[in-house]
Amino acid sequence: MTVADVAREAGVAKATASRALGGYGAVSDEARDRVLAAAEALGYRPNELARSMNTGKSKTIGVVVGDIENGYFGLAMRGISDAAKRAGYDIILVNTSEDVEAEIDAVRLLLDKRVDGLIVAPASAYRTEHLREVHQSGHPLVLLDRRIESLPAVSVGVDIAPAARAATRALVAEGHRRIAFVSALGTDGERYSGLPLGVSSVTDRLVGILQGLEETGIPISPELIRFEAHGAEKTHAVIADLLALSEPPTAILLSDSLVALNVLLAFRELGIKVPRDVSVVAFDDVDWAAITDPPMTVVSQPIYDVGVTAAEELLRLMRGMAPDATTLRLPAALVERDSIGPVAVSAQ
Amino acid sequence: MTVADVAREAGVAKATASRALGGYGAVSDEARDRVLAAAEALGYRPNELARSMNTGKSKTIGVVVGDIENGYFGLAMRGISDAAKRAGYDIILVNTSEDVEAEIDAVRLLLDKRVDGLIVAPASAYRTEHLREVHQSGHPLVLLDRRIESLPAVSVGVDIAPAARAATRALVAEGHRRIAFVSALGTDGERYSGLPLGVSSVTDRLVGILQGLEETGIPISPELIRFEAHGAEKTHAVIADLLALSEPPTAILLSDSLVALNVLLAFRELGIKVPRDVSVVAFDDVDWAAITDPPMTVVSQPIYDVGVTAAEELLRLMRGMAPDATTLRLPAALVERDSIGPVAVSAQ
DNA sequence: TTGTAGGCGTTATCAT
């Protein structure tokens, strides 16, 4: 069923039918009625592909993330989806498994499919040529969660450093001086050797932590900053390694909820009690953080709103408007529960 | 940059350029080289929209779910995404908030955008005309997680009843006779009044439970079967209500991980200890189930595989092949941890 | 107000 069919059925020309159906231009009431009736009778539905072809707009936006199964992106996705739907946009979602090559392909293909705009959580802060191309060619682009210093595209995320600093100071206030940071960030086996890291959201956490440490006069120990804690086994190994240090940490900051989960699992196997043996603060206030034993002190992030904001900024860009700002950071907050305690006597 | 530009640059006709670019038909090596070089030089990228228009294939599938933020669908989505990507398909994801009207609109719009196939987790077992239309009009359709009795479309989900039965019997084996079931299913305030329910995946759980009860000679108490436990407050109310019964349950089966979370929260507020005061089994083995206090006994579901299977069945359908079966159920299993204990003395 | 005709960028048909 095409416009031509409807036009024939209604006894008018294609253009008239098209106008009546699209609700634009000038059409007599009588003609419109006939066309609409014919369309109804024939069960006509417009071919959005054809429509997109000459309007140049697909009413679709592309979203590229590393891991949709991760609750963080699931929630952000929900925010993006809700905001996009309100504006009449659909979403093509691509999962890259945090693989840059997959991200590059995805961005290209999405553009080939003529999405009107792109929201990307870049897998790497180094391999960014593809995103730079997108931005420079004038395609609306919003970076999600992660920032790329050298790329002046709009980025929407969380202002996590102040909260990281507050979390660190909360730890210090309980007497902790050996404070570790554990992240899942891939670093190709490298040890910590300075900022920035490959993913800005992790860099920001560390910046806040180091700041908190410096302010309280606590020396920074590179051996307490650990990466590549992905999966239960590797995380277990990282924790075991940390605990075997001559001066083991008495408190640990966990970079995200997945790391937190695996660390808690490792603690259970190792017979470590929180906060008796070691204090813990995790980034990201997942729903289950309140039912762990003990309830976990966390840095809460407005993830849903990050998604909504990212979509809304993209919509502004797509309308040809200027962005609200090139870097938008929503506030994070420390939610104090019971996983921080005083330094254990034996460890002092 | 269009095929025409490339053709001109290479000094050949559009058709030849198109053949060389598309890698089909017969093209001389020399012509191909010239075309490819020209395309490279011009930075040519095909317009997938135009391509879709006359092939009739968009290499895109539509996925409609109720709640992407729910870990269950997030994981299924990952499975779908991985399988689809392997076959070269992209995914348009629509979230309906479990609203049937939104689902109807989504299905229509997706078809208008000419997706090659549809995977839907139907919000309702009653309002299904739109899905029937899709199926009868010959569009490849796979139902995810939930079945619709009167619709002969392929459905992929979990064979949950046997596991539900096993869970129930495990409870009975510990002496429980007052066994409740709590679900978030919306029933418009109605109390339980027989099967089937509005969502087949919940029906299946209950079927298994009732079967387990009957086999062990335990009478079925409708007042122990509760719905509409969505959100912390409502769930708290449901639990309080259950516990206030003259013969309160000594064990509770939780329909999904979100319900489980809220129930655990309610228990904590009410000072209820698991399994001392009440035993618990939850459906869905979420990652955090192993770190609750105590670790939770759950019915584990191969959710990722459900997603993969759904996508693969859809791919079969899209290739014009017959489905493997009209109803595919992957096996679930009872994972015994420590949330089941003997009936409390005071409750006997 | 209505109709005619051309174009969007591909692929596909049919001669040559």
Place this chain on the structure above:
DNA sequence: ATGATAACGCCTACAA
């Protein structure tokens, strides 16, 4: 092997 030309289904001048 290659080229001209017609679709695909819609929108949109422009003309009537």
